[in-house]
Amino acid sequence: MRYGHFDDEAREYVITTPHTPYPWINYLGSQEFFSLISHQAGGYSFYRDAKMRRLTRYRYNNVPADAGGRYFYIHDDGDVWTPSWMPVKADLEHFEARHGLGYSRMVGARGGLSVETLFFVPVGVNAEIQKVTLTNTSDAHKRVSLFSFVEFCLWNAQDDQTNYQRNLSIGEVEVEPESPTGTAIYHRTEYRERRNHYAVYGVNAVASGYDTDRDTFVGAYNGLGEAAVPRDGKAGNSLASGWYPIGSHQLDVDLAPGASQTYTFVLGYLENPRDEKWEPADEARGIKPLQVLNKTRAHELLAQFATTEQVDASFAELQAYWTRLLSTYSVTSTDAKLDRMVNVWNQYQCMVTFNMSRSASYFETGIGRGMGFRDSNQDLLGFVHLVPERARERIIDIASTQFADGSAYHQYQPLTKRGNNDIGSGFNDDPMWLVAGVAAYLKETGDWSILDEPVPFDNEPGTEVPLFEHLARSFDFTVDNRGPHGLPLIGRADWNDCLNLNCFSWEPGESFQTTENQAGGVAESVFIAAQFVLYGREFADIAERRGLDDVARHAREAVAAMEQAVLAHGWDGQWFLRAYDYYGTPIGTDADPEGKIWIEPQGFATMAGIGADVPTDAGVSRAELALDKVEEMLGTEHGNVLQFPAYTSYQVNLGEVSTYPPGYKENGGIFCHNNPWVIIGETVLGRGDKAFDLYRKITPAYREDISDVHRLEPYVYAQMIAGKEAVRHGEAKNSWLTGTAAWNFVAVSQHLLGVRPEHDGLVVAPCLGPDVPEFTVTRVARGATYTIRVQNSGVRGAQPRLTVDGTEIEGTTVPWAPAGSSVAVDVVL
Amino acid sequence: MRYGHFDDEAREYVITTPHTPYPWINYLGSQEFFSLISHQAGGYSFYRDAKMRRLTRYRYNNVPADAGGRYFYIHDDGDVWTPSWMPVKADLEHFEARHGLGYSRMVGARGGLSVETLFFVPVGVNAEIQKVTLTNTSDAHKRVSLFSFVEFCLWNAQDDQTNYQRNLSIGEVEVEPESPTGTAIYHRTEYRERRNHYAVYGVNAVASGYDTDRDTFVGAYNGLGEAAVPRDGKAGNSLASGWYPIGSHQLDVDLAPGASQTYTFVLGYLENPRDEKWEPADEARGIKPLQVLNKTRAHELLAQFATTEQVDASFAELQAYWTRLLSTYSVTSTDAKLDRMVNVWNQYQCMVTFNMSRSASYFETGIGRGMGFRDSNQDLLGFVHLVPERARERIIDIASTQFADGSAYHQYQPLTKRGNNDIGSGFNDDPMWLVAGVAAYLKETGDWSILDEPVPFDNEPGTEVPLFEHLARSFDFTVDNRGPHGLPLIGRADWNDCLNLNCFSWEPGESFQTTENQAGGVAESVFIAAQFVLYGREFADIAERRGLDDVARHAREAVAAMEQAVLAHGWDGQWFLRAYDYYGTPIGTDADPEGKIWIEPQGFATMAGIGADVPTDAGVSRAELALDKVEEMLGTEHGNVLQFPAYTSYQVNLGEVSTYPPGYKENGGIFCHNNPWVIIGETVLGRGDKAFDLYRKITPAYREDISDVHRLEPYVYAQMIAGKEAVRHGEAKNSWLTGTAAWNFVAVSQHLLGVRPEHDGLVVAPCLGPDVPEFTVTRVARGATYTIRVQNSGVRGAQPRLTVDGTEIEGTTVPWAPAGSSVAVDVVL
Structure with missing residues (x-):
């Protein structure tokens, strides 16, 4: 069952009913101002940091x-409704x-x-633009009132959401019923003291009323x-003092049959230098310092968004x-879902993951996480081709948190x-992810x-040393x-944060990652x-290409x-083990009744080619046997x-992985x-058919028809x-912000479609x-454009012939071709 | 305007409309299991610690x-309503x-x-009892369905409320459609791993259906x-797996005209020893280990609450x-509000403050606070006469967190x-509060x-030393x-947590209390x-009575x-200064345009009698002049x-006090x-008339008639x-958990009514x-009962004559009279 469809031309997903199994969301913003928005206009906005600079309030896990x-x-002659369906939930004759x-x-x-709303954050602007167009599709004249609403955080x-003793007394707003461009509401809580920033919620018309006090607008x-x-x-023209400040404008709209009217609302974040925070005192106007x-x-x-033309130009940009x-x-193929x-969507998700650093989604509250050392390096694999200059900056940021012994903070704070x-170090896969990220950057x-x-x-x-030295320390x-x-040694955990072999915990709420009470080497x-x-x-x-032959040789020996x-x-015997535990006992062995086989070592070992040339009794290589067993x-x-x-x-010796009910998260999810x-x-291993089958099982466009089962976007x-x-x-659970996006883009673009940058080309x-x-x-790579046409037999073992x-x-x-050039590549296999 | 009335006989406040300006709440529980409950049945339950053992979910600052x-x-032939009005909000013909x-x-x-619900936590039982009686007041036979509902935290x-990546996958329940006493729902999230506790929600009848999955019960x-x-x-008989576990029973009730039916629901907290967590394996019944x-x-x-008789007996207890x-x-006077x-209410609030340690109210989320060193000592002044043995225990707990130099942690963790x-020390009024608390205990x-x-x-x-030595270190x-x-020296702050003279903060969100960047002595x-x-x-x-004359004399010299x-x-010049700031400049002086006069030093100096015998040009003593200026x-x-x-x-040199909008909280509230x-x-000062006037201004029963202005309980x-x-x-803001309760009880009981324990009587x-x-x-004090009849002229300066x-x-x-005796005291003044 589906709840909408892809519009590939427009690069949009079109949701045709409000009744999706879960709110399906999108992200607005590309630099410093971001919004989350659901198909029902739910969500919130923030500036840079979803915890520290939240503009609007959102309640997770709420009912409804x-x-x-x-x-x-819309108030239309006593009939009240919302074009986003939520929150009024009046039946709509049309919803999209x-x-x-x-x-x-x-x-x-x-x-x-008919009411059309368009929400976006312009490039280079710290504001969410809300363009609202009302159209009278009836035969009669209409006079309706439009009420906007945001609730300030x-x-x-x-x-x-925790400190009510203080917070219910500090809310402050200002209102300009007639601002230079319409009516503007200002949220300035704590501006009187240490904050040098405020929010504005304006509309490009003079409103007939406004509200800033939630209890007045909503009612107890x-x-x-x-x-x-x-x-x-009828707006209450309320001025919030403490409690719950909101922003709402009332616009009364006269519409002849067939007529339309457009308004633009702007929710913006602004900073003033400390010595420019206030209007100059003016006794005549009653303004005190x-x-x-x-x-x-x-x-x-x-003023940048005072006219519809300005808004449309910004949207086009x-x-x-x-x-x-x-x-x-980009790809053009016989498979529309693949294309x-x-x-569009996989790369888009990679960029959103880059922007959010996994901090804010409908499953992440935006208040909890720093940026992961491991996470960010992996995410980089998915966006380095899109924004290489920003990838460079991030690599430097990440490497700067490394310790001199090559270990790393597991997370760092984005601001x-x-x-x-609080998290500290000791996740022993962290160091080598830095090598992965830098290698991808160099190749790109x-x-x-x-x-x-x-x-x-x-x-x-x-303590600065050349970045290369950081890679050496990782190694x-x-x-x-x-x-x-x-x-x-695994340390506190490796990629599987929930496999905690050195933390034996019996206390509820104790962290499995930081309570490392059994570290034993x-x-x-x-x-x-x-x-x-x-x-x-x-x-x-990398060392070799840098001319460090000794380092390279030494490294290859260690790898071997x-x-x-x-x-x-x-x-x-049939697959790769997962680990050895605190007692030196193997994990991920057929001898165990549970957790016999784990996916991570099978995947990474075969990616690394380990066992690809080691035969087994089964007549295939160890690598092949391992992946056969994965499938089985x-x-x-x-x-x-x-x-x-x-x-x-x-299992106290395994940690968090065994705390999940079977089939969920790291416990068999x-x-x-x-x-x-x-x-x-x-x-x-050359088994592209199996690879592509698996790709299609987990990739959302292929799962669209079972959206009632999958439930998420x-x-x-x-x-x-x-x-x-x-x-x-x-x-499905926990959509959007996951290393899944990066790894699937690597898999599909570099390995299934098989186009990947390497050092030499x-x-x-x-x-x-x-x-x-x-x-x-x-x-497009290194400034040149490669057009690669592939005739694909799909036969196992067929070698591509390139022209x-x-x-x-x-x-x-x-x-590699010179920047600016175009290269035509024809491939047959 | 009022929204109800006191029922003095029943010791109840009766709210006669659901539409109070704010939820008006109550507390259930007296030992380890507690619930908050509003007049609309909102709120939540917890075992001992509102953060770590929350049974049910509550969302603060929600809409609605x-x-x-x-x-x-109630589902009555298609009509759905809730006797608590919320959440369905169907009009009620009667509400109380x-x-x-x-x-x-x-x-x-x-x-x-008519549906009557009674909620209480029995003495010595870790459960909330919910007794529900349905009565058919119509002339016709009725068949209705009753659905219970709680949402598990x-x-x-x-x-x-933060960790959805994990939490949405771990929810687990069990249901016994036919338990030994009815139908029981078990919430056992994380019980599979480190939790040895679970919750039960049972009813003393076999339900016709149940639900444990919120989306099923509520609907997306x-x-x-x-x-x-x-x-x-119709119940869905849903079994939650992850997402949002709830508990709901369906009971179908047949009621002849005039007939009643009573059910008892029990929401309980239980612990199992680790080796008794599970039912023994039983292959025949399909039960695995x-x-x-x-x-x-x-x-x-x-089984303790299986019959109505059991429930009624427990309630009577x-x-x-x-x-x-x-x-x-207790007092019997000509002023019903005073009585x-x-x-009832002031002492009740003191006990609730004792039980909650100010941790959980409709303004405190239950996740933030430890127990205050200062707070707990002050609160003790209000409950030491009620539960002296528990006051003793608390004194020891508090004193145990003191440092050897006499300073103290400002807060400690109840568990x-x-x-x-995180908060640390340096609140320089803390030490002497310990003396206040212990003195009150000794006198009582x-x-x-x-x-x-x-x-x-x-x-x-x-490091143990006798408690007396802790008092000496405080001194x-x-x-x-x-x-x-x-x-x-004020340190980080004194009683006024918001007067921060050694923290100059320009960063939003920085703590004014712990960011002590100007400590200068x-x-x-x-x-x-x-x-x-x-x-x-x-x-x-105390020292003197302990026979430590040197210590006592030395102390009196230091006091002088x-x-x-x-x-x-x-x-x-006209009042007491408040403080000297980091620069040695006076705070609370007529020379300043703002913050000229502060209440705290005027109150405490006159309580201590400072300046009571020092004349001023105004013809009154300094103490009198100070309080006159307070009034003015x-x-x-x-x-x-x-x-x-x-x-x-x-004012960066004053700190948080100046961050509040004028008139709120510590800034002129x-x-x-x-x-x-x-x-x-x-x-x-002997000015009882002024004292009682002020008492009546802030005391809630006297403010009942302006409940629309006051807004809180x-x-x-x-x-x-x-x-x-x-x-x-x-x-008003921040009701219930405040030192206000203790201090007002001290004021009214010991100073206005004037009956107070001292060392000698x-x-x-x-x-x-x-x-x-x-x-x-x-x-009742030290086991004897004193009946004190007062004829009160109220004339200033009149000396009481005691018989x-x-x-x-x-x-x-x-x-002091011997325990068990009765003493009649007649007083004329």
Whole structure:
């Protein structure tokens, strides 16, 4: 069952009913001002930091779900409704919500009135624009009132929902009934003291009334759907003093039959220098010092959007921004779902993940997380081709939080860019992710100068060393922290944050990651070993190209030794082990009744080629056997579960992984983040058909038809789909902000479609089986444009033959062309 | 305007409309299990710790307000309503909510059906009992369905509202459609792992259906008022798996005309030892190990409330508990408002403050606070006569967090009883509050053995010294930490947490209390000086009675020196200064345009008698002049504001006090906590008429008639009433959990009515002006009962003449009588 459809031309997902199983959302904003918006206009806005600079209030896990957002109420001769359906929920004769790239559009119609709303954050502007058009579709003259509504958050989103002793006394607003461009409401709570910022909510017309006090607008004990002012059709002109400040304008609209009227609302964030905070005192006007907000900057902002022409131009600029961004990689194939994921939605999700740093979604409250060292490096794999200059900046930020011994803070704070002491260090896969991120950056850009950038340790001035040295420390840290089998020590956790082999916890609420009470130098991770083999080779390559032959040779020896350790001590007979626990006992072995086989080491080992040339009794290589077993034991129609069988009881020696009910999250859920590792692993083994099958199981566009089962957005990945042992198998959770987006884009663009940057050129080596017989990839890299036409037999083992600008070449690497040039590549396999 | 009335006989406040300006609440529970309940049945329950063991979910600052609680839906032939009005809000033909002592009762009637609900937590039981009686008041037979509803919190209330990535996957329940006593729902989220506790929600009848999944019961995008199952009249028998677990029973009820039916619901908290968590495996019944919760203890709990007789007996026991508790101090006078406050509501509030430690109210979310060192000592003044044995325990707990130098953690954690490192120390009034608390305990009980109790510093085993030594360290700390004028250094703050003289903050969100960036040994507090004079004398008295004459003499000298310092450097000419700031500049002086005069030093200095015998040019003593100025400059019809004029702009050298809009909170709000200091101060000066006038301005029962202005409960104190410079002058905020309750009880019981325990006996010295010409106080103290009949002229300066058991005595101290005896005291003044 579906609740809408893709509009590929417009690059929009069109939701045709308000009654989706869960609010389906979108993100507005591309630099510093961001909004979350659901198909029902729910959500909130913030400036840079979703915790510290929250403009509007949103209540998570509310009843009704998704109550709170930017709403427009219509009062039409006593009939009250909202074109976004929520919150009034009056039946609509027509409803449509379109989520596009950085904007959302909703149309609702009822009783001869159609209301179209467009929401976007312009490029380079710290404001959400809300363009509202009312059209009289009836035969009669209409006089209706339009009421806007936002509820202000008192800036610090955490404090806002906890500290009522203070907060209910501090709310302050100002209103300009007649601002230079219409009517403007100012939210200035705490501006009287230390805040030098305020919010404005303006409309480009003089309103007939306004409200800023929630109790006046909504009425005591009412829900937003029963708001008193829209019901009565008359604004209260209320001025909030403490309690709950809101912003609402009343606009009375006369519409002849067929006529339309457009208004633009602007919700903006502004800062004033400390010595320009206030209007100058003016006794004649009754203005005392420090009483009246200096609104100059707000007036300048509002003046930018005073006319519909200005708004439309700004919106066109936003669309051009996205067209430009997404032109780097695109495909045209016989599979429309593949095309829309690759060209639009997967890359879009990668950019949103970049912008949000996984901090704010409908599953992340925006108050909890720093930026992950591991997360950010992985996310970078998915956006480095889109915004390489910003990827460069992020790499430097990340590396600056590394410790001198090569270990790393697991998280750092986006505003200060300093490591998060609450979480600390000890996630032993962290260091090598830095190598992965830098290698991807080098391949994409060829910008080797980054390796010479001076980068400190733990942000300490004076400790700067060239970035390359950070990579070396990452490498050495892993080599220096190995356990009894020569495999890397796992520390607090590796990629699987919930596999906690050194924390034995019996206290509810205790952190499994930071309560490291059993650190013993025994527990080892086969996953980190495989990761080391993969990215250790990248490090050796980089060293070699930097002319450090000794370093490179030494690195290759360490990688070879690690590979041998995996083969000797990380193989269970039919698949790779997951780890050794605190007692030195293997995890992920057929000998155990639960958790016999885990996905992560199978994926990473095959990605790294470990065991690809080691035969087994089954007549296939170890790598092949491992992935066969993945399919057999972990496979479901919704993708591969993380491990099997799931744990049915708490295992104190394993930690959080065993706390989830079977089939959920890391305990046998389908983690969409690590499925692409298997997809890539299958391509390494040349089994493109299996790879593409798995891709299609977890990729949202292919799951659109089962939206009633999947429940979350069919245009973006979720972190997890409930596994085969779950009560609600196939149901997704935690959409949008997950490394899934980056890894799937790597899998589909670089390995299935097979177009990937390498140091010496653009490799073209498709591997996706026979279901996509023809496709064309357009890739812009290092300033040149490559048009790659592929005839794809999909036959296993077929080697691609490349013709570059009419000349057949050896191998699969198209040499880098000069910036500005165009290269035609024809591929047959 | 009123929204109900007092029922003095029943000791209840009766709310006769659901439409109070704000939810008016009550507390259930007296030991370990507590509930908050509004007049609309909103609120939540917890076991011991409102943060860590939250049973049910509640959303603060929600829209609609107060959505979430224990609800009973009626489905009557398609008509759906709730007898608590919320959440369905269907019109009721009759509504009444009665808040009593540890219980609340609501009656709603509609369409010929009356539903009475009684909520209470029995003494010694970890459960909320919900007794529901349906009565058919119509002439026709009725068949209706009753649906119960609670929403489970996933135990940790903070995590519950923030960590959705995890929480939406872990919810687990079990249902016993036919338990031994009816139908029982079990909430066992995280029980599979480290929690050894679970919740049960049972009813003493076999239900016709149940629900445990919120989306099934409520329906997507519905509010609680539109819940789908009650609307459809048919339970879904849903089993929650993740998302949002709830508990709901459906009971189908046949009622002949005039007939009634009663059900009892029990919401309980239970713990199982780790080795008894699970039912034994039983293959025949399909039970695997570690799958089925061991429900033995829940069954035992439910069996205690299986019949209405059991429930009624338990309720009677609760009522007897409160009657016993409140018999310690009571008054019968010509002023009914005075009587109901003294006899019932003020003492009840003191007990609730004791139980809650100010942690959970409709203004405190239950997740933020530890127990205050200062707070708990002050609160103790209000409950030591009610539960002296528990006061003793608390004193030891508090003193155990003191540091060896006499300073103290400002807060400590109720579960661990250890000091809170996040807040730390440096609130320089803290130490002397310990003396105040212990002195009150000694006077109430005569239990001098407490001074010999070994009590550690900072909870470090091995550091124990007798409690008396802690008092000495408190005293010495204050003496040893004085500034240039010989006045005590203020540290981070004194009683006024918002007067931050050593923290200059320009960063929004920075704590004014812990960001102590200007500590310079200059800023001094006149308030602490006066506090030291008052409680330093108590310390000297205690030392003397302990036979430590040198210590006592030394202490009296230090007190005298402090008094001289106040007179020399703490007097502004017409009133007492408030403090000296970081630069040594006086605060609270007529020379300043704002913050000229502050209430705290005027109150405490006159309480301590400072300046009572120092004449002024005005012809009155300094103390009298100070309180005259308080009345003139701080007085309003709603009580005295904290300082005047309020600050209109941020003063970085004063801190948080200047961040509030004028008239709110510490910036010129009417702080009900420090008004009693002035009341007591007036009685010290013999001006009982002024004292009683002020008492009546802030005391809720006297404000009942302006409930539309006051807005909060008319039966308990609020922390603050908006001051004369506020936009909403007279409006109260932060009701229930405030030191206001304790201080007003001290003021009215010990100083206005004038019956107070001293070391040598019960002092009887009324001082309340002429408006209460006759009253009788019954006081139980040290096991004896004193019946004190007062003829009160109210004439200023009149000295009470006491006749004890028929014999006139000298002075005002009735010597302590043996336990078990009765003493008749007749007083004429």
